[in-house]
Amino acid sequence: MLNFFKKKTEINTTQIVDEIEAAVYECVKQYGFRKFGRTLHRFVSGDISQVIHFQSGMPSHGMSGLLCVNLGIRIPECSERTFQPQAEKKKYYHEYECTIRSRLGIVSGKQETWYDLHKKTDKTIKSIIEEIDQYVLPAYEILNSRDAILAHRKDYPLLDNMDHLISLEECMIYGYLGNIEKAKQLFEEYYQSAVDEYNDIKTNGRKIYLKKGERIISGKEHIIADKDGYYTLYTANHSHIEYLDELAVKLGLR
Secondary structure (H helix, E strand, O other), X not given: OOOOOOOOOOOOHHHHHHHHHHHHHHHHHHHOOEEEOOEEEEEEOOOEEEEEEEEEOOHHHOOOOEEEEEEEEEOHHHHHOOOOOOOOOOOOOOHHHOOEEEEOOOOOOOOOOOEEOOOOHHHXXXXXXXXXXXXHHHXXXXXXXXXXXXXXXXXXXXXXXXXXHHHHHHHHHHHHOOOHHHHHHHHHHHHHXXXXXXXXXXXXXXXXXXXXXXXXXXXXXXXXXXOOEEEEEOOOOOHHHHHHHHHHHHHOOO
């Protein structure tokens, strides 16, 4: 019987990712980036991190032979949730330690890109470098200080999948800069939005799309979809509000 389905050629994914990362690094090291494992990192304004990270897909998730490129910016007080960060500065920070985060593909207005390492490496490198050069580096050049992040973060929504935290993070930055009144105002705005969201979910629920047979457990709710469609969950989680109450005391805002 003829085999119409050819298996993909075995490849050395580690070697290919090494080659891709090395090519990208050659292009960005002139801007102050340094290489640490799979992370390209630079500090701006002394302690703000800007990150480009290469993530290989996990074989256990059916993602073998794929690569994505993660992006992130870390402001110490936003990550540590304190007005005066005490942790000793590390040589570099990981993308998951950032609070402004995105991926290649998303930053150019498309879906996140998973690059197939079986395809021609030079074309993958060209695509990655072009997107970094056109969309990432210009944004990183603007968002290079606390004042610039306060002024321009909202100008880059595609670089910011944590944008629901903007008010809270601006609170942290203003607190770091010593403007406690502004920090308190922003904290209370964020706190009220969290309370409003909690009350809305508790009253009106939130809709999620499930395919027939899919199951979701949320709090005391247990839904098994009997058909494709939207289902409503009424489980509101109060733990985030409790966390904010504790944070307000820790920060001296209450």
